Amino acid sequence: MSSNALNDGWKKDLSPTILETTSNLSCHGSMLGENSHGMALQLGVVACQGATPFSLVYGMEAVLPVEVEIPSLRMVMDAKVTEAEWCQTRFDQLNMIKEKRLIAMCHGQLYKQRMKKAFAKKVRPRVFREGDVVLKKILTFKPDSRGKWTPNYECPYVVKRAFSGGALILTTIYGEEFTRLVNADVVKKYFA
Known part of the structure; x- marks a missing residue:
């Protein structure tokens, strides 16, 4: 018997138990949906968004299978709510989902700006002036x-x-000029 067969047997035994417990709880187990059992969820708050991906999609926090078996404080509080109150609360959460997504998008933009600013602090601009001697990188795609x-x-x-955008016009030491502009990314200063 393979370990996979043992694993499958364990799943078959456990699934009815979880489903039975979910339906027995008075915390609206049938309304929890497929995600309340047997599915891996990303429950951590994403730093740049300030919310979990699950809450941005479904408008509520995910319920762990452990919380179904051993009710947490959140599950106990849900159990004390009547069906009508739960439905009203859920409806209000779904109405607020667009605002949550908008706030998450703003958090994401602020996070990107902070990362850009932190990166820009470390960048040293390379400035080339007329008369500088440089080496040009060989960009070849053929094996040598x-x-x-x-x-x-x-x-x-x-x-x-040298142009302000980083484009350069290069000449050889003998005065022969390149016909095309060269980007500053593919050259480095030559110190002889």
Whole structure:
């Protein structure tokens, strides 16, 4: 008998127990839906959103299978609520779901701005001026017979003109000008 067969037998024995307990509880077990048992849920609050993904989709917090077996304070409080009150509370939660999503979206945008600001603090801008000597990265997609000994940069070039967006016009040491602009990302200063 494989361990998978043992696992399947355990699931078959446990599923009716959970379903029976859920339906026996007076906390509206039938309204908990499929997600109240047998399904893995992401219950942690996402830092950038300030809410769980489950609550953003369904408008309420997820119920763990453990909470069905051993009622938590939240489940006990739900058990004391009448059917009409529970339905009204659920309806109010569903009406507020758009606001929750909007708040989560704002939290996400603020989180991105904080991350961008933190990253921008560490970035050192590379400034190239006319007359700087630079090496240009070799961007090749063909395999070279030299393997890892293949050079990564081409011979020194001189910056003829530097634009504000990071584009450069390069010339060789002999004065031959490149026909195309080169991005500042593919060059580095050459110190001889």
